[in-house]
Amino acid sequence: MSPPHSQTAGADVAANLARIQARTALAARGVERDPAAITLIAVSKTQPAERVAAALAAGHRAFGENRVQEAQGKWPALRAVYPDAVLHLIGPLQTNKVKAAVALFDVIQTLDRPKLAHALAAEMATSGRRPSCFVEVNVGEEAQKAGVLPAELPQFLSLCQGELDLPVVGLMCIPPQGEPPAPHFALLAKLATRHRLAQLSMGMSADFEDAVALGATSVRVGTAVFGERAP
Numbered sequence: 001m002s003p004p005h006s007q008t009a010g011a012d013v014a015a016n017l018a019r020i021q022a023r024t025a026l027a028a029r030g031v032e033r034d035p036a037a038i039t040l041i042a043v044s045k046t047q048p049a050e051r052v053a054a055a056l057a058a059g060h061r062a063f064g065e066n067r068v069q070e071a072q073g074k075w076p077a078l079r080a081v082y083p084d085a086v087l088h089l090i091g092p093l094q095t096n097k098v099k100a101a102v103a104l105f106d107v108i109q110t111l112d113r114p115k116l117a118h119a120l121a122a123e124m125a126t127s128g129r130r131p132s133c134f135v136e137v138n139v140g141e142e143a144q145k146a147g148v149l150p151a152e153l154p155q156f157l158s159l160c161q162g163e164l165d166l167p168v169v170g171l172m173c174i175p176p177q178g179e180p181p182a183p184h185f186a187l188l189a190k191l192a193t194r195h196r197l198a199q200l201s202m203g204m205s206a207d208f209e210d211a212v213a214l215g216a217t218s219v220r221v222g223t224a225v226f227g228e229r230a231p
């Protein structure tokens with residue numbers, strides 16, 4: 001008898017996680033980096049609950065969500081069972097969702113404008129919770145894309161770190177579609193070094209090995225872990 005569908009999906013998720021960890025380790029060793037220094041963030045946005053449960057059951061703990069409201073709906077129940085799960089917000093954050101985001105997420109990867117920086121600082125002061133922040137950089141300087149322009153990064157960091165005392169730990173980017181990502185990853189790494197930021201969130205399903213070779217400390221992988229997302 002064939003196993004029910006949810007078990008099949010669960011076995012796939014565990015195998016995918018193991019395979020991606022192995023590929024990440026190989027890419028790290030290729031540039032003499034310690035694979036343990038790289039966190040695989042499993043991007044669970046829009047994925048069915050049983051696939052997320054399968055990843056947790058397989059021992060995985062770092063997850064990425066791109067919408068505050070969706071994460072609020074699914075994570076409190078999962079967190080009750082797995083209190084050590086670590087949640088990263090990887091999608092745009094509106095200021096009216098800051099309170100909920102600070103309450104729910106351990107890491108906010110999309111700090112990208114002064115208004116949001118001020119709102120986060122105020123909410124952190126009120127709540128006493130201080131999720132680590134990444135500044136999102138618009139490495140491709142795309143007009144419609146979120147993120148701070150590379151040229152504006154020094155001033156933005158001095159606002160976030162100097163004036164507002166936000167816990168900024170690193171930089172994050174989403175390179176332009178249809179371009180080789182490596183030059184964008186290299187730029188993000190250069191900016192992080194220049195500003196003495198230790199962490200780099202870059203690389204997705206299609207390009208995480210390139211990102212690891214160029215210094216990523218976390219990669220955000222969705223479809224390669226969980227399969228295609230529902231449209």
Ligand SMILES: *Cc1c(COP(=O)(O)O)cnc(C)c1O
Pocket residue numbers: 043045066090091174203204205206220221222223224
């Ligand atoms: C969805 C998403 C990912 C994961 O993309 P995949 O191609 O499915 O691996 C990574 N980062 C961000 C910001 C995303 O929104």
